[in-house]
Amino acid sequence: MELHDHEPMFDALRAEMDKLDAPRGVEKELMQAFARQFPRKRRWFAQLLTVPAQAWAWTGSLSTVAAAVLVFALNAHAPHPGEFGRPLVTRDHGGLFIALDSLERIEREPNPRLIETEVPRTSLAQLGVPLTPENAGKPVRAEMLVAADGQPLALRLSSTN
Amino acid sequence: MTTLPSTTDTDLLRQMRSGAADAFAALYRRHQGPLYRFALLRCGSAAHAADVVQEVFMGLLTGRFAFDPLRGQLHAFLFGVARNLILKLDAPRQAALADGDEDGPELPADDACPLARVLHNEAAEEVRRALSLLAPHYRDVVILYEMHELSYAEIADICQVDIGTVRSRLSRARAALARRLAAHV
Numbered sequence: 295m296e297l298h299d300h301e302p303m304f305d306a307l308r309a310e311m312d313k314l315d316a317p318r319g320v321e322k323e324l325m326q327a328f329a330r331q332f333p334r335k336r337r338w339f340a341q342l343l344t345v346p347a348q349a350w351a352w353t354g355s356l357s358t359v360a361a362a363v364l365v366f367a368l369n370a371h372a373p374h375p376g377e378f379g380r381p382l383v384t385r386d387h388g389g390l391f392i393a394l395d396s397l398e399r400i401e402r403e404p405n406p407r408l409i410e411t412e413v414p415r416t417s418l419a420q421l422g423v424p425l426t427p428e429n430a431g432k433p434v435r436a437e438m439l440v441a442a443d444g445q446p447l448a449l450r451l452s453s454t455n
Numbered sequence: 456m457t458t459l460p461s462t463t464d465t466d467l468l469r470q471m472r473s474g475a476a477d478a479f480a481a482l483y484r485r486h487q488g489p490l491y492r493f494a495l496l497r498c499g500s501a502a503h504a505a506d507v508v509q510e511v512f513m514g515l516l517t518g519r520f521a522f523d524p525l526r527g528q529l530h531a532f533l534f535g536v537a538r539n540l541i542l543k544l545d546a547p548r549q550a551a552l553a554d555g556d557e558d559g560p561e562l563p564a565d566d567a568c569p570l571a572r573v574l575h576n577e578a579a580e581e582v583r584r585a586l587s588l589l590a591p592h593y594r595d596v597v598i599l600y601e602m603h604e605l606s607y608a609e610i611a612d613i614c615q616v617d618i619g620t621v622r623s624r625l626s627r628a629r630a631a632l633a634r635r636l637a638a639h640v
Contacts, residue, residue: 301629303636304601306578307586311602316491316508317501321483324512325476331516332474 390423390451405442412436413451423451464529468515468522483512486530489603490537496598497541499587507540527612531605535613538595545591585635593628600625 393400400406412433419425423434439448462481470478487508494504511533514520522532586594595614599605600621611618 300601300604301632303582303632306576307582308602310576310579311492311496312488314488314492314495316487317505320487320505320509320512321480323509324483324516325480327513328476328479328516332476 390418392449392451394446394448400439400447403441403447406447407440407442409438409440410435411438413449418451465524468524468529471516479512479516482515482529486533487512489530490533493534493598493603494537494541496583496586496602497538497591497594498544503541503544507537507544510540511536527609531609531613534599534603534605534609535615538613542591581636582632585632588635589628589631593624593631596621596624597628597632 413436415423415425415432415434416430418434434451437450438446439450441447462478464482464485467478467482467485471482490511491504491508494507495501498504498507511520514536515522515533520532520536522529526532586597589597592614596610599610599613600607605613607618607621610621614621616624
């Protein structure tokens with residue numbers, strides 16, 4: 295291990311220089327360059343926001359079942375109705391999306407978080423999720439979009455098979 | 456994605472390359488200060504120093520400057536890149552000096568050196584001024600050793616010279632600085 299034999303004459307300069315950092319604009323420019331280099335993939339809830347409203351509301355029964363799902367998934371969080379007073383539901387690549395609040399509210403949320411959760415399969419049967427005696431006990435994995443204040447905004451069910 | 460202070464540079468780089476913006480920001484925040492201060496002392500201009508820092512990280516981001524963790528620490532690699540960029544920036548001025556007086560000392564360009572106005576401590580400013588009068592290859596070694604506490608081996612790698620040369624440059628540079636500072640007492 296090499297011992298540093300520093301000249302005391304540099305002490306004052308070192309102390310003064312330690313206060314200096316690159317201008318803030320440099321970090322800003324770099325982060326913008328980073329964003330250009332790695333454009334953010336659209337999150338599933340962003341895709342949710344672009345689906346036409348008519349496509350959301352499948353049937354009246356779907357909204358009823360969605361509400362039942364929420365009772366399980368959100369554990370006592372009452373679902374908020376989407377447009378037309380019904381939860382907004384759509385499918386994509388076998389996944390099932392359920393908006394728990396209005397699209398405007400989801401879009402406005404500045405700092406949403408994703409929480410991994412599980413939903414009992416039996417509660418999803420009416421949504422078309424395969425239910426057999428063998429898999430009835432297996433929960434379905436889900437991601438819940440939650441606002442900064444803890445308010446559930448949307449739910450995505452994945453791997454429902 | 457977590458970027459704790461204990462996360463290694465290599466892990467942050469890996470996360471950055473997979474698109475984690477917070478990893479890139481953490482790398483930048485960890486290394487920008489030393490690089491900026493090195494560039495500032497080395498070239499004397501805050502604007503040039505900021506350009507150098509930006510270009511170093513831009514190169515890291517785009518892969519233009521490829522870091523190999525097997526060849527050393529990231530901070531030493533970044534200093535090396537910064538030094539090369541400064542040499543490029545300095546090339547026209549050095550060529551002009553070479554055309555004029557080959558043996559003459561590099562003159563401090565105080566007009567283009569806002570650092571002099573930034574340093575409030577008189578002793579610090581005297582050392583800075585004496586440092587700016589050193590030839591660039593001496594200045595590199597002194598700044599990296601005295602201000603950034605790099606080892607002889609790291610400095611040798613950054614400056615692409617052998618360790619013996621680092622030692623001798625450091626010794627001569629210290630002697631020159633001591634003479635200049637003594638003359639001002």
